[in-house]
Amino acid sequence: MSREFVRRRLGRRLGCVVGMEDLKIKVEKLAVRAINNRARSKIKKQVEEPLNLLFYGPPGTGKTMFARLLAGCLYDVGILKEEKVVEIQRDNVVAQYVGESEKKMKKRIEDAAGGMMFIDEAYSLFKGKSTKDFGVDIINTLMHYLNGDSMRDTPVFVLAGYKAEMEKLLSANEGLLRRFREPWIFKPYTSQTLKQIVSKKLLKQGFHFESDLDSDIISVIDSVPSRVRSQLNAGLCGRIVDYIKDSIDERVCDPSDITELFLVKKVDICNVKEKLSVYMESVTHESLNTD
Known part of the structure; x- marks a missing residue:
């Protein structure tokens, strides 16, 4: 699959988006890297690179829309098996009783298998290590699946929210940050x-x-x-x-x-x-x- 072919396939979707030129370039680079790594792995075992992403930006800057668009792009070039995005927020997975939050999160992740899981306002999952909050259980469950070998067709994870709050979230677990690529920045629209x-x-x-x-x-x-x-x-x-x-x-x-x-x-x-x-x-x- 040549770079020109990838560019044409992606362009069918990316061309419909107003602005965001820097992010469109990132989509192409991400797709090319994933395709090339797949080709390399057929010759020699490669060190796994995460496709998981962090979207930083205020509300209304297109993070959810772009996640859906990205899922379609990755599907078009064969990186995702299914063109689907499971979108969740804290209220969808954090429960009132011990053990329930992990079950809810596991179910949502399994629903996203082969596609993408988008967690909006992901920073709200973490209320602080000193609080009696089941959001920590959600993060621990997420970490389990971020390893990539915990299930078949592990989804691509995209976590979105304000930059400062997201950095606090990433501090909740020492291994969290290295399982994501560098953040994609969503700027206010001109x-x-x-x-x-x-x-x-x-x-x-x-x-x-x-x-x-x-x-x-x-x-x-x-x-x-x-x-x-x-x-x-x-x-x-x-x-x-x-x-x-x-x-x-x-x-x-x-x-x-x-x-x-x-x-x-x-x-x-x-x-x-x-x-x-x-x-x-x-x-x-x-x-x-x-x-």
């Missing part, structure tokens, strides 16, 4: 990228613009305070799209007028800025606390 996401969402739903409204959309995005953007990131795009559709619904009197029903005008973008302003006034400081 205004330009957020604008592209908004446009792509609208076009996918059949809407079109009466003129070039790129600068107007960027102006709306830039009007959002940084503390709000840091929490919403790509989530802001969904809100903007909803407000644009609200404006169109308020403007169009006849639903049989298909042209107007799918036409985004400058006035709709202006209305979004007003609606966002009202929304931000209603948001409490507590709900956007980044501490």
Whole structure:
């Protein structure tokens, strides 16, 4: 399987993603390394390299979406046997009674066999070694499977969350860090990228613009305070799209007028800025606390 073939196969999925160019390169490198290592192992036994990954970044930066995309990419080039992602958080596996957490975690890992397990907000599994918390049992169970020889078709594990909190999680077990590749960093989206996401969402739903409204959309995005953007990131795009559709619904009197029903005008973008302003006034400081 040549590198050019791998690039073409991956490009079918990666090409649909707005931005994230550095992460797309990492996907290709990861796939090529895994394929080459498999070829090397047929000639001479190789030291096992983990495919398990750490995703560092704030909410709304595409970590879950990218994990699903990555699973599809790895399946396309034959690294994963199945195109599936089992997604979990702390509440899905931490139980109230001794022994139950391990059973829940084991079941989820077995469900992910041949594919990928994605643990969002993975840092929440670890509350501290001094606490009577069953999250430690989850980490110990995870360690058992991270060795790669504990079951057939061990899934690729992806742990995601804030950088500082994730580093605390990795300190919970001395062997945890070395079972993962170097972290992949998910950066907050730029205004330009957020604008592209908004446009792509609208076009996918059949809407079109009466003129070039790129600068107007960027102006709306830039009007959002940084503390709000840091929490919403790509989530802001969904809100903007909803407000644009609200404006169109308020403007169009006849639903049989298909042209107007799918036409985004400058006035709709202006209305979004007003609606966002009202929304931000209603948001409490507590709900956007980044501490």
